[in-house]
Amino acid sequence: MGGWTGASELVCLTVEDDGTASGPVLAGQVSFVLARPHPWAALHEDGGRWFVRQGGPERLWDALSRQLMRWLKEAGPRPSA
Structure with missing residues (x-):
């Protein structure tokens, strides 16, 4: 260690x-x-359902999810011409 x-x-x-x-x-x-302390998140699948465990001073997965939803809403992928 x-x-x-x-x-x-x-x-x-x-x-x-x-x-x-x-x-x-x-x-x-x-x-x-x-x-x-450091933020962390771990994603795993169990029986077809996805679960997230997270810890540390910031809820890393929650912050990531918020930013992803914002990006998708405001500037996400656009269809190609």
Whole structure:
């Protein structure tokens, strides 16, 4: 694992079906620092339906959807002549 300020350490993570992960920090010199939070979004399909999980300080998928709808309404693709 590496931080954006150069912090580093090794971890052994097990990822579960729901996307969560847990595991130990491996022995060594720990050099962690708090990193700023980042927005994220993950899209997945289940049984013909699409779902979005998102987190962070901004609702990334919601912002993207708003901008896409605005673009389609105001300046979206036009038929070619």
